[in-house]
Amino acid sequence: MKILLVEDESKTGSYLKQGLTEAGYLTDWVQDGLSGREYALTGDHDLLILDVMLPGLDGWQILTAVRHAGILTPVLFLTARDQVEDRVKGLELGADDYLVKPFAFAELLARVRTLLRRGHAREENMLQVADLELDLRRRRAMRAGQRIDLTAKEFALLELLMRRSGEVLPRSLIASQVWDMNFDSDTNVVEVAIKRLRNKVDANFSAQLIHTVRGMGYVLEADNARV
Amino acid sequence: MRVSDSIVLRTSLLFSLLTAAVVLLMGIVVRVSVDDHFVDMDRAQLSGKFELIQHVLADKNVPADNVRIRQQLEDALVGHHDLVVHIHDANGNLVFSTGHAAIPNDVLTEKNAENAAKNIQRWTADGMVYRGMATDTETGYHIAVGINIHHHQEFLHAFEWQLLFIGGAGSLIMAILGWFAAKRGLRPVQEMAHIASHISAQQLQERLPINNIPVELLTLAESFNAMLDRLGDSLQRLSEFSSDLAHELRTPINNLMMQTQVSLSKPRDAATYRDILYANFDEYERLARMIADMLFLAKADHGLVIPHAEPVNLFHEATALCEFYEAVAAEKSVTCSVAGNAIIHGDKLMLQRALGNLFANAIRHSHQGSCIKIDIQMKNTQAIITIENHGDAIAPEQLPRVFDRFYRADASRQRNDDGTGLGLAITQSIIHAHGGYITAHCENGTTRFTITIPATTLQGNNG
Numbered sequence: 001m002k003i004l005l006v007e008d009e010s011k012t013g014s015y016l017k018q019g020l021t022e023a024g025y026l027t028d029w030v031q032d033g034l035s036g037r038e039y040a041l042t043g044d045h046d047l048l049i050l051d052v053m054l055p056g057l058d059g060w061q062i063l064t065a066v067r068h069a070g071i072l073t074p075v076l077f078l079t080a081r082d083q084v085e086d087r088v089k090g091l092e093l094g095a096d097d098y099l100v101k102p103f104a105f106a107e108l109l110a111r112v113r114t115l116l117r118r119g120h121a122r123e124e125n126m127l128q129v130a131d132l133e134l135d136l137r138r139r140r141a142m143r144a145g146q147r148i149d150l151t152a153k154e155f156a157l158l159e160l161l162m163r164r165s166g167e168v169l170p171r172s173l174i175a176s177q178v179w180d181m182n183f184d185s186d187t188n189v190v191e192v193a194i195k196r197l198r199n200k201v202d203a204n205f206s207a208q209l210i211h212t213v214r215g216m217g218y219v220l221e222a223d224n225a226r227v
Numbered sequence: 228m229r230v231s232d233s234i235v236l237r238t239s240l241l242f243s244l245l246t247a248a249v250v251l252l253m254g255i256v257v258r259v260s261v262d263d264h265f266v267d268m269d270r271a272q273l274s275g276k277f278e279l280i281q282h283v284l285a286d287k288n289v290p291a292d293n294v295r296i297r298q299q300l301e302d303a304l305v306g307h308h309d310l311v312v313h314i315h316d317a318n319g320n321l322v323f324s325t326g327h328a329a330i331p332n333d334v335l336t337e338k339n340a341e342n343a344a345k346n347i348q349r350w351t352a353d354g355m356v357y358r359g360m361a362t363d364t365e366t367g368y369h370i371a372v373g374i375n376i377h378h379h380q381e382f383l384h385a386f387e388w389q390l391l392f393i394g395g396a397g398s399l400i401m402a403i404l405g406w407f408a409a410k411r412g413l414r415p416v417q418e419m420a421h422i423a424s425h426i427s428a429q430q431l432q433e434r435l436p437i438n439n440i441p442v443e444l445l446t447l448a449e450s451f452n453a454m455l456d457r458l459g460d461s462l463q464r465l466s467e468f469s470s471d472l473a474h475e476l477r478t479p480i481n482n483l484m485m486q487t488q489v490s491l492s493k494p495r496d497a498a499t500y501r502d503i504l505y506a507n508f509d510e511y512e513r514l515a516r517m518i519a520d521m522l523f524l525a526k527a528d529h530g531l532v533i534p535h536a537e538p539v540n541l542f543h544e545a546t547a548l549c550e551f552y553e554a555v556a557a558e559k560s561v562t563c564s565v566a567g568n569a570i571i572h573g574d575k576l577m578l579q580r581a582l583g584n585l586f587a588n589a590i591r592h593s594h595q596g597s598c599i600k601i602d603i604q605m606k607n608t609q610a611i612i613t614i615e616n617h618g619d620a621i622a623p624e625q626l627p628r629v630f631d632r633f634y635r636a637d638a639s640r641q642r643n644d645d646g647t648g649l650g651l652a653i654t655q656s657i658i659h660a661h662g663g664y665i666t667a668h669c670e671n672g673t674t675r676f677t678i679t680i681p682a683t684t685l686q687g688n689n690g
Contacts, residue, residue, distance in 0.1 A: 102515050179547065183576060183580035214505040214508070215508035215512075
């Protein structure tokens with residue numbers, strides 16, 4: 001997977017490039033609008049991450065040029081201004097998502113994965129990670145053959161974690177996907193919900209599936225490679 | 228300076244104009260009555276002469292050109308140089324005449340003696356003004372008497388000029404006096420201006436004296452003082468807010484600095500460094516959230532814009548929030564119930580945030596095992612949402628302050644959760660942006676927040 005990052009602020013840019021590269025993405029990083037447009041038009045990228053304020057051309061102009069050339073690569077905007085007009089303008093021009101600075105890197109990574117997954121979604125009736133099974137049709141969860149009783153929201157939470165097994169999901173993304181809550185809650189709602197889910201899913205088993213990644217979010221995976 | 232620019236100028240000008248009008252009116256009245264008086268005097272004199280002449284001519288048998296009668300008439304009229312007398316006999320012959328002026332014919336037509344006195348006429352001859360009357364007597368004579376009133380006219384003329392002069396001078400004096408009076412009358416205003424000019428952000432405690440101020444200026448002074456009170460209050464809050472903000476930011480940054488310095492003071496293993504970075508991250512995250520909240524509130528101070536007004540089902544939102552906070556509530560064995568419904572026009576995300584903050588607050592301050600009750604009512608065109616919880620009581624004097632930024636019911640309590648202390652302030656500004664208001668009540672450990680919000684009247688933005 002190849003990502004083009006256009007970001008003029010050098011500290012932000014280098015951290016983002018490092019983070020994305022370490023997450024397994026091939027990342028091109030340019031620092032001005034003109035080369036950004038050139039790379040976007042010629043390079044074969046799977047995703048464009050554009051800053052709005054850039055020297056030369058701004059992010060919107062790059063996006064316009066890209067869409068004009070008929071390239072439908074997903075675009076994620078980074079904006080320092082959380083003005084609604086900016087948000088609306090970006091989305092109107094054909095951006096797929098936006099992030100307001102400052103943002104958590106986990107949040108960016110989760111969104112990048114969401115955008116890259118788009119179009120690859122499969123219809124499944126059954127999700128399985130290790131000995132944990134989720135029957136989506138009958139709304140049932142089983143661990144090692146034992147039935148687990150879950151509330152509707154717990155089921156939705158587990159489904160999200162299993163669908164994106166191995167990915168670290170930030171709290172804000174979980175709140176948005178499971179509860180459709182898109183504001184920055186100042187309570188530990190997701191933390192508590194995960195704790196309760198873990199009690200039901202992991203408590204009676206030696207192999208832990210749901211892990212907390214400090215400072216990043218939560219991940220459900222079979223091996224215990226992460227700390 | 229235009230006249231309308233100065234109250235003193237305007238008042239004194241008006242004053243002198245009114246004075247001039249009054250003086251003019253008085254002058255006209257005096258002038259008319261003096262004239263009337265002269266007419267009466269002339270009438271009396273003419274009538275007297277008339278009767279005298281009639282008396283002399285009373286004997287029918289003595290012709291008027293008789294020397295004796297002529298002598299008598301001349302004796303009677305001697306010394307009256309202003310007098311003009313013409314006597315004709317029944318045949319129209321002039322039998323006696325004295326004085327130099329002629330009497331015009333239209334004066335001489337009156338036949339009746341009583342009417343003659345009423346019908347006194349005026350005429351001008353040889354540059355002199357005369358007044359006179361005429362009539363036929365019973366003895367067949369026609370008597371015409373005139374009197375030169377030129378000296379009266381001259382007197383009246385001089386009198387008119389005097390009146391004009393007195394009126395003009397009086398008006399001018401009144402204008403000057405009026406100017407002084409108005410200037411003096413407005414002195415309290417200047418004093419107010421003087422005091423007001425000394426009021427600055429550092430000296431907001433200064434107030435206009437209410438005790439010895441004119442009644443007319445009392446309202447102005449009172450509203451001015453009230454404005455100063457409000458300004459002082461806002462300024463007080465603002466400076467408290469600034470120091471709170473500095474404090475709120477300083478504490479976590481101090482912690483970060485200290486932790487980093489201690490960590491760097493000797494070599495440690497990778498796991499320890501990782502722990503330190505994680506701990507730092509939590510702190511950074513909280514700082515970032517606080518800054519985002521502060522920005523939101525700063526924008527709200529300039530009038531929050533509601534960009535996407537759409538119908539919002541409050542029951543649906545409250546229920547969704549209940550589900551969202553279910554796990555947190557369950558940790559404290561707190562339950563949640565939603566009753567009633569209303570649909571309002573607003574920004575769904577913002578309303579979610581506003582209600583979410585209230586929920587989080589309610590759960591935070593609820594006692595174990597209590598119930599949070601949400602009630603939604605539609606009254607006329609307003610939606611009324613109440614959120615009620617049992618728990619920590621809030622002192623009555625602190626109730627209005629719970630919406631203040633960084634407000635803490637217990638000043639000594641340290642914030643040990645993720646809260647930024649801005650939640651309720653944000654809730655309030657969102658409700659205000661929707662044209663509504665929020666109040667807090669506390670009674671016997673039951674804390675109730677009441678939101679009143681118009682259902683449809685959203686017009687873009689609001690301060």
